[in-house]
Amino acid sequence: MAQPQGQGHAHGAPATPAAPPAAQPGPRPRLPAPRDAYVYIGWPQDGQVISGTRFKVWFGTRNFGVAPAGVIKANTGHHHIIIDAPLPPLDQPIPNDRNHLHFGLGQTETMLDLSPGTHTLQLLMGDADHVPHDPPVMSKRITVTVRPGKPQAVAAGQAQ
Numbered sequence: 487m488a489q490p491q492g493q494g495h496a497h498g499a500p501a502t503p504a505a506p507p508a509a510q511p512g513p514r515p516r517l518p519a520p521r522d523a524y525v526y527i528g529w530p531q532d533g534q535v536i537s538g539t540r541f542k543v544w545f546g547t548r549n550f551g552v553a554p555a556g557v558i559k560a561n562t563g564h565h566h567i568i569i570d571a572p573l574p575p576l577d578q579p580i581p582n583d584r585n586h587l588h589f590g591l592g593q594t595e596t597m598l599d600l601s602p603g604t605h606t607l608q609l610l611m612g613d614a615d616h617v618p619h620d621p622p623v624m625s626k627r628i629t630v631t632v633r634p635g636k637p638q639a640v641a642a643g644q645a646q
């Protein structure tokens with residue numbers, strides 16, 4: 487029985503510590519999304535003229551779920567609204583600034599304050615780490631015109 491001796495029993499420092507290879511730097515692969523998943527802006531609509539600079543926007547999803555940031559769950563993500571900006575790079579976290587708003591709690595609506603004039607809005611889903619899925623789940627970009635003035639009457643919730 488010619489068993490090798492001493493391996494793992496030597497005194498002192500182990501000869502070859504089994505260090506795992508260094509983790510790959512950079513982002514992990516993007517999470518997949520079903521091809522039929524999409525998001526849309528429920529309101530306002532493309533071309534809408536909005537009275538009042540503060541208004542509600544709501545988001546819809548089809549074949550895709552909403553989960554808060556930090557939660558890794560298949561076929562879910564959280565909303566981002568891109569205001570007056572082109573799509574960001576799709577292989578890295580979505581920027582977080584006044585043109586890229588995150589809804590990391592899983593919100594599906596928000597109030598926007600925009601200056602009078604023309605603005606573009608687009609939704610883009612991000613995963614737990616704010617990275618778009620592959621393929622990206624995003625709405626079409628819409629254009630709205632904001633007019634100064636009183637906010638539009640909100641019909642919902644009004645007493646008769």
Ligand SMILES: [Cu+2]
Nearest residue numbers: 588589612616
């Ligand atoms: Cu995000």
